[in-house]
Amino acid sequence: MQAKKRYLFLFSTGACLFLLFYIGGVHFPLSREGTNQGDEYRHSNLQWPHFLGPLQPFSPFDQLETEDFNVHISPRQKRDVVPGIYTKKRCRMESCFDFSKCNNNRFKVYVYPQQKGEKMSESYQNILFAIEGSRFYTSDPGQACLFILSLDTLDRDQLSPQYVHNLKTKIQNLPLWNGGKNHIIFNLYSGTWPDYTEDFGFDIGEAMLAKASISTENLRPNFDVSIPLFSKEHPRTGGERGYLKYNTIPPFRKYMLVFKGKRYLTGIGSDTRNALYHVHNSEDVVLLTTCKHGKDWQKHKDARCDRDNSEYDRYDYREMLHNSTFCLVPRGRRLGSFRFLEALQAACVPVMLSNGWELPFSEIIDWNTAAVIGDERLLLQIPSTVHSIHQDRILSLRQQTQFLWEAYFSSVERIVLTTLEILQDRVLQQASRSSLMWNSLPGGLFTLPQYSTYLGDFPFYYAKLGIKPLPKFTAVIHTVTPLVSQSQPIIKLLVAVAKSQYCAKVIVLWNCDKPLPAKQRWPATLAPVIVIEGESKVMSSRFLPYDTISTDAVLSLDEDTVLSTTEVDFAFTVWQSFPERIVGYPARSHFWDSNKERWGYTSKWTNDYSMVLTGAAIYHRYYNHLYTHYLPTSLKGMVDQLSNCEDILMNFLVSAVTKLPPIKVTQKKQYKETMMGQSSRSSRWADPDHFAQRQTCMNKFASWFGTMPLVHSRMRLDPVLFKDQVSILRKKYRDIERL
Numbered sequence: 001m002q003a004k005k006r007y008l009f010l011f012s013t014g015a016c017l018f019l020l021f022y023i024g025g026v027h028f029p030l031s032r033e034g035t036n037q038g039d040e041y042r043h044s045n046l047q048w049p050h051f052l053g054p055l056q057p058f059s060p061f062d063q064l065e066t067e068d069f070n071v072h073i074s075p076r077q078k079r080d081v082v083p084g085i086y087t088k089k090r091c092r093m094e095s096c097f098d099f100s101k102c103n104n105n106r107f108k109v110y111v112y113p114q115q116k117g118e119k120m121s122e123s124y125q126n127i128l129f130a131i132e133g134s135r136f137y138t139s140d141p142g143q144a145c146l147f148i149l150s151l152d153t154l155d156r157d158q159l160s161p162q163y164v165h166n167l168k169t170k171i172q173n174l175p176l177w178n179g180g181k182n183h184i185i186f187n188l189y190s191g192t193w194p195d196y197t198e199d200f201g202f203d204i205g206e207a208m209l210a211k212a213s214i215s216t217e218n219l220r221p222n223f224d225v226s227i228p229l230f231s232k233e234h235p236r237t238g239g240e241r242g243y244l245k246y247n248t249i250p251p252f253r254k255y256m257l258v259f260k261g262k263r264y265l266t267g268i269g270s271d272t273r274n275a276l277y278h279v280h281n282s283e284d285v286v287l288l289t290t291c292k293h294g295k296d297w298q299k300h301k302d303a304r305c306d307r308d309n310s311e312y313d314r315y316d317y318r319e320m321l322h323n324s325t326f327c328l329v330p331r332g333r334r335l336g337s338f339r340f341l342e343a344l345q346a347a348c349v350p351v352m353l354s355n356g357w358e359l360p361f362s363e364i365i366d367w368n369t370a371a372v373i374g375d376e377r378l379l380l381q382i383p384s385t386v387h388s389i390h391q392d393r394i395l396s397l398r399q400q401t402q403f404l405w406e407a408y409f410s411s412v413e414r415i416v417l418t419t420l421e422i423l424q425d426r427v428l429q430q431a432s433r434s435s436l437m438w439n440s441l442p443g444g445l446f447t448l449p450q451y452s453t454y455l456g457d458f459p460f461y462y463a464k465l466g467i468k469p470l471p472k473f474t475a476v477i478h479t480v481t482p483l484v485s486q487s488q489p490i491i492k493l494l495v496a497v498a499k500s501q502y503c504a505k506v507i508v509l510w511n512c513d514k515p516l517p518a519k520q521r522w523p524a525t526l527a528p529v530i531v532i533e534g535e536s537k538v539m540s541s542r543f544l545p546y547d548t549i550s551t552d553a554v555l556s557l558d559e560d561t562v563l564s565t566t567e568v569d570f571a572f573t574v575w576q577s578f579p580e581r582i583v584g585y586p587a588r589s590h591f592w593d594s595n596k597e598r599w600g601y602t603s604k605w606t607n608d609y610s611m612v613l614t615g616a617a618i619y620h621r622y623y624n625h626l627y628t629h630y631l632p633t634s635l636k637g638m639v640d641q642l643s644n645c646e647d648i649l650m651n652f653l654v655s656a657v658t659k660l661p662p663i664k665v666t667q668k669k670q671y672k673e674t675m676m677g678q679s680s681r682s683s684r685w686a687d688p689d690h691f692a693q694r695q696t697c698m699n700k701f702a703s704w705f706g707t708m709p710l711v712h713s714r715m716r717l718d719p720v721l722f723k724d725q726v727s728i729l730r731k732k733y734r735d736i737e738r739l
Contacts, residue, residue: 091223093426096206098182102145105431105450107424109136110144112174115151121162123412124152126236127186130413133632133704136420141176146423147183149174156190156200168202180205184423187211188229189334194267196333210419213336215356222426225419228360228409229336238706239410242402243322244347250391251325251398256284257351257386258320259328260312261339263289265300272330272353272376277308285383286320287328288312321346325394326372326386328353344370344405349397351382361408364422364438370400406659407443411706417445425449436461446657451545451625459552459579459620469579472504473553473572473618478542481559482514483521490559491523497555498525499565502572504551509534509542539646540636542614545624552579554624558615563667570733571665574717575618582654582662584617590698590710599698599708601648601691610710611651612662623654635704638697644690645697652701652709661713666736 091097111128114120131137131148138144151170155162164170171177185207191197198218209220212229219226263273276287290312291297291305321327327343329350335357343350350371352359359367367373372389374382389397408418421444425432431449438444442460455461462468475497479490490508498506506529510516513536522529530548534541542556553575555568563585575583587609593600627636627650639646651662702708719733 091206091208091220093223096181096223097208097427099427101182102427105428106143107136107145107420107427108138108143109134109146109148109420110138110141110176111148112150112176115170118151119162119164120150120152121154121232123188123230123232123234124154124186126234126412127154127416129236130416131420133413133634134417134420135630135632136424145182145427146420147176149183149185153185153200154188156187157192158201159192160189167200171202177205180207183207184225184419185209185211186227188213193333196268208423212360213334214358215335216358217356219358222363225422226358226360226362227415227419228341229334229338230341230409230412230415231338234341235411235706237411237413237704239414240345241410241707242345242347242405244398244402247395247399249395251395252391253323253325255286255320255324257326257328257383258286258324258348259330259339260286260288260315260317260320261290261330261337262293262332263291263308264333265291265297265302265305267333269333270331270354272379273332275379276328276330277304279380279383280311282311286315286324288315321348324348326351328382330354330376331357341405341409344401344409347398347401349394349401351386353379353382361418361422364418364425364433364435364444365404365408366435366439369439370397370404372397403441403443407441407445413706414445421445436464440464441659442657446626446630448625448629450629451622458622462579469552469576469620471576472502472551473500473555473575474504474549474551474621475506475555475557476542476546476549477506477508477557477559478511479508479559480511480536482512483517486523488559489562493557493559493561493563494529495523495525496563496565497557497568498527498529500527500568500572502569503527503555505530505548507532507546507548511536511538511541513537537643538640539643540627540639542646543624543627543650545621545628549621549624552620553618554621555618556584556614556616561616563616564736566733566736567665567667570719570722570736571618574663574665574722578663579620580658581660582612582614582617582619582651583665584612584614584662585665585667586613586615586617587611587662587664588613588648589712590708599695599702601694601698607714607716608712609664609714610655610661610712611648612664614647614650617662619650619654623650623657626657627653632704635701638700642693642697644693645701648694648697649701652705655711656705656709659709659711661711661715663713664716666716666718 093099109131111131128148128150136146141147149171151167152162152164153167157163177183180203183206185204187200187209188211190211191199209224210227211219211224212227214224214226259276261273263276264270273289276289279285280287288308288311290309291301292309292312297305321342325348327339327346327348327350329337329339329343329352331337331354335354337354340350340352340360351374352367352371353374353376355376359365359371372386374385408414421433428449431453433444433447433449434453434455436455437447440460447458447460451457456465456467459469477490477494477497481488481490483490485491494506494508497503505527506525508522508529508531510531511534516531516533522531532546532548553572555572557563567585571583571585575581588611589602589604589606589609590611591600591602592598631649631653635649639649655661719736
């Protein structure tokens, strides 16, 4: 009997093992350390068990069809599927983007024509306006690298009045859709009450998403873009500047931590908001919620609602926002919140409590320098955490909120352009911006990688890198008058400039409709003179990034400007200390005309100015590149049509980049009235039409920038007061003081 039992036990054990291997597919490693079973078998000269079947070839996940999911996808691969959005592929740029459409380093964006009868929200209109007004836009789909739908996809909440029905059919019928390849879809809201899923109501296919409130789990890295949630009142262009007017030391405000918002009694919502009353102390930590929203809130109110509502009504949200060091940003119905942008603008350091939220533009922005990233599960520790942050770090965080707000979030246009610039950096990887460019002034929108990817080529990073600009300048003399005499102002100017010890070369930009003078008509000078033939009356040509300009500094001159060599030397010496600004002589100012409700332009000599005209000014050569490639053709076309205002437009651009005024240097007092000369231009400056055109330009430029970027200043730098001992500089620049 014992023997029978032993045989029966062995037989049963063998049968179980056979079933485990054959039916269950279970197999054991051949060694404790070995994890690669194929290698273990090969190393031991053993064969794969025949009952496991032949090895299957590996298929990349993004090539698997939907109908095969239940059969061939492993649990790890299933985790790569995003339910409700990505029904086919977990896309990457390499697998779902056609780079061949972006040949020759071309990144152009096509917007579908709006279909008749289709409704469109104001926010989506603003997005399309921003794209169509940018340098990326093309009206030719054959030239496009990226495609934007004219169908409004921002609000995919079926309960919303902005919801567009039958999007699935409408999109599938688009001839250029191509399964979504090379398309990007903008979205602020998806899903609906009470679950708020990620369902859009249509298959996005291989299209990229620019989505608010997207989770880290659902975002496809380096393919989708997380954008901020913004309201329908968000400015289309420009927007208000940040509210940090000055830095207080120590940087503490009336409150340490504040929040004021809804809490949710039904449907999906933030449990964190329901627990805020635990850390609210009515003193330095003021965290307020209300149940009073929605039609049926009283039906669902709990025992705490009346007390919370009463406390909520005692405080003014705007006063709290502007007088708190930290602002709590907990999730609401969705991961994102309007509180995020509100806190950024107010220089109230955001404290993020929304686990799993992929923060806006996280691909390029280091949010650790501008926000505190908290954990919803550790809510009770948040007050002690913010109290422990040193005042130096608070000051740094607050300053960074202002930079990020103004650089990327202050308007719909900034949000859209930042999205496009991120995509351009992915497509043109060889010319992509560094993290430092994105996270420090002036930001990625104003540091075009087509110019350079080396920080040392931009004036904004000289101090960070500990370098100085090249100790020479290139003079560019804009000429529109025929050369008929050796006594003309241009000859005197050319000789004076070429005598400067800092002059590398002189470029005469011949924009005259008469033929070029013979080479012997130009005077012999120590610095080489190069004549470039431009287009007659094309004023913007003076700011082209000519290859012959090899120095960092450009001395821009009008042909009838009167300057001595001494004045040129001093202006260049000053510029070397302020290489990101315009430094020069003729100053002008702007003002707001409240009667006409428009911007005005004045040339009166006062102690106040906001522009230094490029008829006699030094600036960094990068601004030639920015003027040519950043500004829209509409503004440059206006300048060329009027043969006027190019100097004003350059001042607008530089002030928009730096947020700083230009710098005026002193000049000989005997000709302050005739700084711009007595020749051909004298009649222009006295012409009332010319002056009226400049008024018009001011308002046209301000409209495009969305704000008035010019900054007033009263600083004038004189040799006697600039940097060195008075006695030495009085001798060095004595000619400037001559009466």
